[in-house]
Amino acid sequence: MTFQHQSPRLxxxxxxxxxxxxxxxxxxxxxxPAPATTTITPDPSHITIITSDGIKLDATFKSPVRNSLxxxxxxxxxxxxxxxxxxxxxxxxxxxxxVVLSYxxxxxxxxxxPSIPASPSAHFASLPADLDAVIGYLHQQPFIDQQHISxxxxxxxxxxxxxxxxxxTATTKTIVISPQLSTTLDxxxxxxxxxxxxxxxxxxxxxxxxxxxxxxxxxxKEQTLVTDTTSGSxxxxxxxxxTTLLSxxxx
Numbered sequence: 001m002t003f004q005h006q007s008p009r010l011x012x013x014x015x016x017x018x019x020x021x022x023x024x025x026x027x028x029x030x031x032x033p034a035p036a037t038t039t040i041t042p043d044p045s046h047i048t049i050i051t052s053d054g055i056k057l058d059a060t061f062k063s064p065v066r067n068s069l070x071x072x073x074x075x076x077x078x079x080x081x082x083x084x085x086x087x088x089x090x091x092x093x094x095x096x097x098x099v100v101l102s103y104x105x106x107x108x109x110x111x112x113x114p115s116i117p118a119s120p121s122a123h124f125a126s127l128p129a130d131l132d133a134v135i136g137y138l139h140q141q142p143f144i145d146q147q148h149i150s151x152x153x154x155x156x157x158x159x160x161x162x163x164x165x166x167x168x169t170a171t172t173k174t175i176v177i178s179p180q181l182s183t184t185l186d187x188x189x190x191x192x193x194x195x196x197x198x199x200x201x202x203x204x205x206x207x208x209x210x211x212x213x214x215x216x217x218x219x220x221k222e223q224t225l226v227t228d229t230t231s232g233s234x235x236x237x238x239x240x241x242x243t244t245l246l247s248x249x250x251x
Contacts (some may be wrong), residue, residue, distance in 0.1 A: 012044070049103065051133040053081055058110035059083065059103035059134070066092045071148035072138050073249070074131070074171075075102035078155030082109025085154070089236050096246050099144055101137070105160065106130055124156070124182070135171065150249055154233045155180060162213055165195040173197040175245055178206050178231045179213055196220055199248055201241065203231050212242045216241050222248065 049057040060083055063070065073093055075086040083102035096113045104111035105127050113123075131151070138144050150173040153161030158179040165174035176198060196219030200210040203226050214221055224241060235241055 009106045047137075049133050051106070051130055053129075055106045055111060055113070055130070056132055057103045057106065057133060059101055059137075060087075060090070061099075061101045061137075062090060062094055063099045064097055066143045069145040069251070070099050070143055071099060071150070072099040072101065072144050072150045074134055074138075074149070076098065076131075076151060076153035076157030076160050077102070077105065077108065078157050081155075084109075087235055091231065092236075092242065093246075096250075098249075099138075100140075101134060103130070103134055105157070121249075127156075127160045128167075131160070131164045150174065152177065152236075152245075154178055156182075162195065162198070165198055167194075168215075173199070173202065173249060175199045175249075176210075176213065177201045177233065177235055178203070179209050181212070183210050194219070199223065199245065201235050201245070203227070203229055203235075205229075206231065 024120060037177050044055045045062045047061045049059050049060050051057065075083070075089070077083055077085040082104045090102065093100050107113045107123055111130075135149060138149055145154040145234060149171050151161040151171055152160070153173040154177040158176040159182050161174050162179060163177045165171065174195070174197065178201070195217045198214075198217055198219070198221045200214055202210050202222070202223075207225055210223060210225070216221065224244060226235065226238070226241070230238065236245070
């Protein structure tokens with residue numbers, strides 16, 4: 001049997017190449033370490049409210065420090081929006097001692113419908129019913145003053161808030177911002193329509209609609225019409241309007 005001897009030079013070359021590959025591997029790992037495992041912490045302010053007909057409403061719920069019973073405000077968004085329309089507004093109300101709850105109306109944002117409605121009007125007619133579940137959730141919170149739950153709505157959400165206020169139950173005050181003309185959400189389907197404690201806010205373009213809705217209310221009501229073109233939720237960015245509404249809610 002014949003044995004072949006490996007030359008010392010070849011052995012040294014193999015060892016050198018092996019060490020070089022190890023060094024390259026160490027360098028690359030140090031430069032591009034394996035991605036760290038990311039832990040996603042759930043947002044404690046994100047809640048889900050289930051309506052009586054099984055719709056899951058995505059909502060944001062925040063509270064100031066709880067030293068006593070606190071008033072609450074529900075925020076209802078406009079068409080083509082979701083609850084995040086109010087994100088820039090919520091903290092101001094928290095700073096003034098209010099518990100805040102904004103939610104995606106059914107069919108908007110993450111509040112999915114089980115099927116496409118036959119018509120927008122059929123869908124819109126069911127929107128005030130969402131407030132049954134939202135207010136029911138607030139009634140379950142022991143730190144909320146149940147005698148001081150108010151609603152602020154803008155655009156389509158203003159009509160929803162207005163329509164709900166006419167039921168005469170469960171809420172104290174309603175702020176209606178830039179409402180729309182709507183045969184579905186103008187209070188006409190509610191007999192009797194007994195809205196009280198309503199504050200209308202808008203610009204000159206909203207004046208006719210505000211007058212039409214305001215004329216249906218026999219109880220206490222007030223209004224502010226700004227002279228510029230600001231409308232919708234942007235009206236709450238005006239410090240004077242903001243101060244006026246906060247003061248009215250605290251009365």
